[in-house]
Amino acid sequence: MKKHLPLVVLMASALLIIINFIFAEKFDRSFWISTISSLLIIISMVLTIKEQKNK
Numbered sequence: 001m002k003k004h005l006p007l008v009v010l011m012a013s014a015l016l017i018i019i020n021f022i023f024a025e026k027f028d029r030s031f032w033i034s035t036i037s038s039l040l041i042i043i044s045m046v047l048t049i050k051e052q053k054n055k
Contacts, residue, residue: 003052006052007045007049009041009045010041010045010046010049013038013042013045014038014042017035017038017039017042020035021035
């Protein structure tokens with residue numbers, strides 16, 4: 001499970017971004033901050049998965 005945790009976090013973040021776009025009533029500062037933070041989580045998980053494959 002520990003090996004698959006970055007992939008689970010990556011999928012959950014992507015799903016949350018999609019849900020955020022669907023249910024957003026207005027695109028204010030908090031919307032963009034949450035979207036950017038989710039994108040940063042996705043980037044970090046992709047880098048983590050690449051690093052684990054290199055070991």
